Amino acid sequence: MPGGGKSTVGRQLAKRLQLPFADADLVIEQQLGCSIRDFFAREGEDRFRDLEQDAIDRLTTAGEGVLATGGGVVLREANRRVLRDRTTVVYLRSTPEELIRRLRHDTQRPLLQVADPAARLRNLFEERDPLYRSTAHFVVETGRPSVQTLVNMILMQLELAGLVDPAKVPSRVGRTDA
Numbered sequence: 001m002p003g004g005g006k007s008t009v010g011r012q013l014a015k016r017l018q019l020p021f022a023d024a025d026l027v028i029e030q031q032l033g034c035s036i037r038d039f040f041a042r043e044g045e046d047r048f049r050d051l052e053q054d055a056i057d058r059l060t061t062a063g064e065g066v067l068a069t070g071g072g073v074v075l076r077e078a079n080r081r082v083l084r085d086r087t088t089v090v091y092l093r094s095t096p097e098e099l100i101r102r103l104r105h106d107t108q109r110p111l112l113q114v115a116d117p118a119a120r121l122r123n124l125f126e127e128r129d130p131l132y133r134s135t136a137h138f139v140v141e142t143g144r145p146s147v148q149t150l151v152n153m154i155l156m157q158l159e160l161a162g163l164v165d166p167a168k169v170p171s172r173v174g175r176t177d178a
Contacts (some may be wrong), residue, residue, distance in 0.1 A: 015154070090154055093132070
């Protein structure tokens, strides 16, 4: 969801894992030479979703790293399939109320530039939550923990699944008897 922490948490997760980080929205903006908000206004959401699908396809074949996607990436079945098949997807699940609190002053997200952003977030959540859940390998409830706590929660899930080096997980860092 918009404001779920994908970029912030993803950047810190990549740092902890010593992997490259990519933000799909920033990659698309660099390609466009303008903001997604401006592109949305000029070309519309469908055209943006075409560009997003191309970017996701490219970014998921680029090698190992951490990728933060845009919140609407799950709207296309092709994106859900590519993400599920080529990557390990972590859904940072926030309630609509938490998102409203985080985004109450946001003026940059195109889908929230409406008369009632809170209602819009609730509708987006109802539409997208099942799609995120069906795409995700792991679901992490965000609530109000710090970014580092969320990163630690993700690392522990990945360790339990055998997907990361246990030495990079908080319970193991600094231990010599592990």
